Amino acid sequence: MNAPAPLRLRTNRDDHRIAALAALAITIHIIEAALPSPIPGVKPGLANVITLVVLFLYGWRDAAWVSLLRVFAGSLLLGSFLTPTFALSLAGACSSLAMLGLVWRLNPLLQGIGFKLGPVGFSVLGACAHMTGQIITARLLIIPHDGLFHLLPLFITAAVLFGIVSGIISQLILSRLRQEQ
Amino acid sequence: MTRTAIFTRADIIVVCVAILMLPWLYQHFWGDGSRGEIARVQVAGQAPLLIPLHRSQRYTFDGPLGTSVIEVRDGRIRFVESPCRNKLCIHSGWLQRNSEFAACLPNLVSITIAGHNPRFDSINF
Numbered sequence: 001m002n003a004p005a006p007l008r009l010r011t012n013r014d015d016h017r018i019a020a021l022a023a024l025a026i027t028i029h030i031i032e033a034a035l036p037s038p039i040p041g042v043k044p045g046l047a048n049v050i051t052l053v054v055l056f057l058y059g060w061r062d063a064a065w066v067s068l069l070r071v072f073a074g075s076l077l078l079g080s081f082l083t084p085t086f087a088l089s090l091a092g093a094c095s096s097l098a099m100l101g102l103v104w105r106l107n108p109l110l111q112g113i114g115f116k117l118g119p120v121g122f123s124v125l126g127a128c129a130h131m132t133g134q135i136i137t138a139r140l141l142i143i144p145h146d147g148l149f150h151l152l153p154l155f156i157t158a159a160v161l162f163g164i165v166s167g168i169i170s171q172l173i174l175s176r177l178r179q180e181q
Numbered sequence: 182m183t184r185t186a187i188f189t190r191a192d193i194i195v196v197c198v199a200i201l202m203l204p205w206l207y208q209h210f211w212g213d214g215s216r217g218e219i220a221r222v223q224v225a226g227q228a229p230l231l232i233p234l235h236r237s238q239r240y241t242f243d244g245p246l247g248t249s250v251i252e253v254r255d256g257r258i259r260f261v262e263s264p265c266r267n268k269l270c271i272h273s274g275w276l277q278r279n280s281e282f283a284a285c286l287p288n289l290v291s292i293t294i295a296g297h298n299p300r301f302d303s304i305n306f
Contacts, residue, residue: 115191117192118186118187118188118191120187120196146279152210157203160200
């Protein structure tokens with residue numbers, strides 16, 4: 001009798017790189033989940049620093065992989081997979097990735113007229129898209145009440161602040177990496 | 182090797198626009214624009230009663246436990262007296278913006294601030 005051929009997953013260098021970066025993002029995500037937050041729903045989102053760095057180093061496709069892997073693996077590890085929290089997390093990630101993808105496409109055009117966006121601009125736009133996507137998803141799926149939108153100003157304020165902070169950290173990491181090359 | 186700047190010019194523009202947008206957001210979602218004009222009061226399964234908020238007045242409603250007193254003043258509305266135990270409805274305080282909500286579950290009285298064309302008859306959680 002022939003033994004069944006062992007299942008082998010072929011991986012290449014790209015896969016390994018994405019996996020390593022996603023692991024880094026998941027670690028930050030979980031450490032952050034352990035920190036108490038003064039306002040429910042508001043947290044710094046420092047794992048997005050990794051998404052931004054990957055975006056600038058390897059492009060949008062890799063950034064999307066890292067971000068979505070973080071959402072899925074992070075929720076599995078925290079036990080929130082397929083819960084409302086997960087739905088909001090996924091909605092936020094998809095919205096910010098859509099925004100990042102759009103601006104990533106536009107950026108060469110902007111560069112042509114001397115207005116190239118750096119990590120800070122990407123970060124703020126991504127964070128605002130993240131929050132808006134989350135609130136709309138919460139309104140559609142979880143709390144069907146317009147009172148939810150009263151939270152929007154607070155959430156967007158937090159998004160802008162943390163977006164700037166994440167962007168600055170990303171830029172510092174990127175310039176450090178470029179120096180070492 | 183030159184140190185790259187943290188912000189590009191476009192970054193500064195994006196950050197400024199985002200920060201300038203914030204007061205507008207607060208104005209739009211928290212300001213006078215979102216003030217309601219009508220309160221819908223629902224008592225123990227009866228058809229909702231629409232109360233205009235521009236006329237200051239006191240209303241009494243009889244629920245299963247007793248009489249709830251609701252006050253309208255300066256475009257706002259609140260519970261002032263309730264026969265219930267926890268008085269959560271009274272502690273909800275003044276309601277004035279669209280979609281704000283207070284309820285006395287024991288006495289089956291609820292108030293929602295509504296626009297002129299409410300989209301839903303009721304919402305369940």
